[in-house]
Amino acid sequence: MPNAEQQAINLAEKLTRFDALWSPKIVAQMNDYHFKIAKIKGEFVWHSHPETDECFLVLRGEMTIQLRDGFVHLAQGDLYIVPKGLEHRPCAEHECHILLIEPVGTPNTGDAGDERRVEAQWI
C-alpha cells in the first residue's frame, strides 16, 4: 500500500501504560536485542550480567548506577554502558524512567536471581 504511514514507537506514550517499578517492558527488537523501558525508584539488587554489556539511557529524571569501586550519575539524556560482568546496582531517589538495551532473554537481576527477578513482557 503506497504512502502508508507506519507508526514509530513513542516511548513517552508507552510509559503511560504501566506503573510497576523495577519491571522492564519490551518495546522493540533489533536483531537479537530487546529495547525495554522501566520505571525505577529506590535501590535495586547488586548483580552483574556475565555474558553481556548493558545499556542504560535516562528518558526522564535521574539515577545512579552504583559500582563496587565508584558510581555513575545519569541525568535525563545520559547514556551509560555497564561492561559485561561488572557488578552494579541501579538506584534512583525519585521515580526515574529509563531505556535498557540488552540481548533477548537477559534477566533483570543478572546473576543475582533473587525474588526481584521478573520476566519482561511486551507492551
Next chain:
Amino acid sequence: MPNAEQQAINLAEKLTRFDALWSPKIVAQMNDYHFKIAKIKGEFVWHSHPETDECFLVLRGEMTIQLRDGFVHLAQGDLYIVPKGLEHRPCAEHECHILLIEPVGTPNTGDAGDERRVEAQWI
C-alpha cells in the same frame, strides 16, 4: 579508587562537538554494537543494510524515514527499527539530531555505497 565518579555519556554535549550533517559519530559501544549520534537535514540516499536491523531514536527535532511502500514519521523521543534488508531513505525538513544503534562497521549508506558514505569516528 573507592567512590570514584565515572562519567556517563551526555548526548546533548556530544552533539555540540560537531556540525557536519549526515556524518555519524560513535559515542559508545555495547558488545559488538555502536551507538552513533548524527545531525541530519534534507534527504539521504535510498539504501538498505542486508545484514542487520538498524535503530533510529530522535533526540531533537523530527524526521521521516521513507520506505518503498510507505513512511514513518518520528518526533522527539520516538524510536523505529528499520528491518534488515528493507530499503529506506532518512529525511528531515529541519535539522534533526538522532541516535543510531547498529553493529560495529555498518556503513551509513548500506548497500548504496555512493559518495555519501563516511566512516564513523569516535567523538
